[in-house]
Amino acid sequence: MSKTANKDESFFKKLVGNQLFIPILAILLLAVINLINDPGFFKITLGTNNAGNPVLSGYLITILDYGSELGILAIGMTLVTAASGGQDISVGATIAIAGSAMLRVLCGGTSRPTELAAPIIVAFLVACVVGMICGAFNGMLVAVFKIQPMIATLILFTAGRSIAAWINNNELPIVPDPKFAYFGSFIPGIPIPTTVFIVAACIVVIALVLKFTNLGLYTQAVGINEGASRLNGINPTFIKFLSFVILGLCVAVAALIKVSRLSTINYSVIAKDIEMDAILAVALGGNALSGGKFNMWASILGAYVIQFLTTTLYKFNVQSDALAAYKAIVVIVLVVFSAPTVRDYMKQLAKKVAPAKKEVA
Amino acid sequence: MKKKVLSILMASTMALSLVACGGGAKQETPAEPAATEEKAEEPAAEEKTEETTTEETATEDTSAASGDLIKVGIINNDPNESGYRTANDADLKAMFTEANGYDAKFAYSLKNDEQITAAQGFIQDEVDYLLLSAADTAGWDSVLQDAQAAGVKVILFDRTIDADPSLYEASIVSDMAKEGEMAVEWLAGQGLDEYNIIHIQGVMGSAAQQGRSGALSDKVAAESTWNLVTQQTAEWNAEKAQQIVQSVIDAGTPFNVIYAENDDMAKGAVAALDAAGISHGVGKDVIVMGYDCNKWALEELLAQNWNYDGQCNPFQASYIDEIIKTLESGGTLSEKTIIMDEKGFDAETITQDDVDKYGI
Secondary structure (H helix, E strand, O other): OOHHHHHHHHHHHHHHHOOOHHHHHHHHHHHHHHHHHOHHHHOOEEEEOOOOOEEEEOHHHHHHHHOHHHHHHHHHHHHHHHHHOOOOOOHHHHHHHHHHHHHHHHHOOOOOOOOOOOOHHHHHHHHHHHHHHHHHHHHHHHHHOOOOHHHHHHHHHHHHHHHHHHHOOOOOOOOOOHHHHHHHOOOOOOOOOHHHHHHHHHHHHHHHHHHHOOHHHHHHHHHHOHHHHHHOOOOHHHHHHHHHHHHHHHHHHHHHHHHHHHOOOOOOOOOOOHHHHHHHHHHHOOOOOOOOOOOHHHHHHHHHHHHHHHHHHHHOOOOHHHHHHHHHHHHHHHHHHHOHHHHHHHHHHHHHHHHHHHHHO | OHHHHHHHHHHHHHHHHHHHHHHHHHOOOOOOOOOOOOOOHHHHHHHHHHHHHHHHHHHOOOOOOHHHOEEEEEEEOOOOOOHHHHHHHHHHHHHOOHHHOEEEEEEEOOOHHHHHHHHHHHHHOOOOEEEEOOOOOOOOHHHHHHHHHOOOEEEEEEOOOOOOHHHOOEEEEOOHHHHHHHHHHHHHOOOOOOEEEEEEEOOOOOHHHHHHHHHHHHHHHHOOOEEEEEEEEOOOOHHHHHHHHHHHHHHOOOOOEEEEOOHHHHHHHHHHHHHHOOOEOOOOOEEEEEEOOOHHHHHHHHOOOOOEEEOOOOOOHHHHHHHHHHHHOOOOOOOOEEEOOOOEEEOOOOOHHHHHHHOO
16 A cells, blocks of 8 residues: 555545535535536626615625524534534524514614614614523523423424514514614625624634633533533533523624614514524534534534525525425435444445555556 | 522523513413413403403493303414514404403414314314414315304404305405406506516415415416516515525516515515615616505605505404304395405505505
8 A cells, every 4th residue: 555545545534524524515516506507606796785885796795695694693503502412493583582672672662763762782782681591591491400402492482483572562663773784784885795794703703712711622521421521620501501691692693683684573584494594504514413522613614505505596496485395405415424324334435445446546 | 609690590581481471461462473372361351351340230231241252263373474464463452352242362373284273272162253364275174164063153354265155154355366466457557668577475375475476477477578587485574585586686687576475575675676786666677566555665655665565454353343243133244255445555646644544
């Protein structure tokens, strides 16, 4: 066996073994499909919007823009998954709650205000607190009362949208200030969607947190073996609780974008089914849904893969109610590929193929 | 210390949930979106009964004991679904009160199967009347037969179903097909050289979607100058509508009409237009059409940002009340299907009075 071949093999192994491999492969696959179908997919043009500001537009910008909420949620969902070995299915409903609280503060309880009742930053902070309380509620049930995460979050999943409607007395207020719409669209003079900056800020924050604190290590430790981590001086209850609170914060940021996009929300349909997409993003990132080790960047990339897929399907004029079926296919493929039996088989196949190649050479 | 923080948080979340429940009952908003009867409201309702009975026995002899109340079970779609539904639900709640001689129970769901379960529950509860706004047109035969066997009279409101007319007493509906025809007729009257339409549909299979899509589909099939650029369901969801229109804009396909089957979706579509710098409204590049006459939508018409809004009358409660009164007094109904008056508003002719009067 020559040395170069050995190197090649290990490089190949490393590549396949890397968690980022699957989401990057998926993006490349989607990119190639679109390139073959219509190279215009990758065209980005500079135009002006109706407010007279320069804006970039094109499918790629659309993916970056609309994938933002999912990317932010993927951050929190990854931590929750890693720490608790379960998923939070209430994020869509909590977006409605946080968004509704934000509207309530901004509009002061009237449905058609003429000016803001409170500064935007105050409303956002209130939404953050509300989101974190919802997260704390879920975290409490999971960490302290040891309820399965999916069951615990089912409570807010069911009741959340009604709570959101109650916060605003069933009214659908509209935020009058055009400045509020900047978060979900464009800041005058900057042609890149604001949402891209918001996601970037979130990524920087979580990167710093993971680098300079033990959060990542502790979360993985708790997810892999709760008992052992407790014996090593980590408080598993607190780590799980914290992961849900962080998700609550992510939800509040996502709610800001959602509310800002249309300056209002509809409680029953806002961020509908987004929880499933967020979980799918975590799975696409190659993270075990049973908890333990995680790769944050793979999850975030996974979120954009989903938006890439959605945008591609819209481009192909696939009926929007059929989108879920296509996502289901992705899930099936993922599950099959990550199953241990298939992985072993692939390994053996790779071994068989590699020597055969050498002989030919 | 940590425990303290935890206990405070726990207490506050519990308090929050309590407040949520209490407030919900007071404001008569549904506590749960699923098809559950509003148990939270019952204690409040009982209190009310006591109040009214004491008052009425003091003034006159008509007893308002629960035996004399007409028991109605109302199955509706989730009031948070849209402004239309909120107005509709508020109208029903205002009509079917104890003061008006009704003992009403409400169930809400956007899902047909949950609605059917709720209907079965009401039949077992032996309600006198079952008022139904079905989520879906199909699948109601057997449960309505059960109702008939149990002597429960069924009145449909707002939406029709695919069932034998003998299974229900009356149906008070908006003629969705007529709404669609009015809108398409209006659009044809705009005299464009070519109609390149983005058609954003509601939840597929709902009566509103079928009626409002039908007229447009027929016209597109009949005229060579009418084309559908895309035809997609956004499921009454503004965000989805925004993405659908965004996709068409990104593709660079030209279009000049947005035909959205409700106001929310039209709003989402307009958000996408605004972001792309495409002008819309009276005398602009793209004609925007919506339905349901939300107040904010009519204001968009008044500001000439949109072009057309079709009305869908949500105020059926008085019609239902009349029917029940007729049936209770032993009378017969002159017609089974009662169609409500509806209008379509044009941005060029709408007035502030219209906004105030018809906005919901």
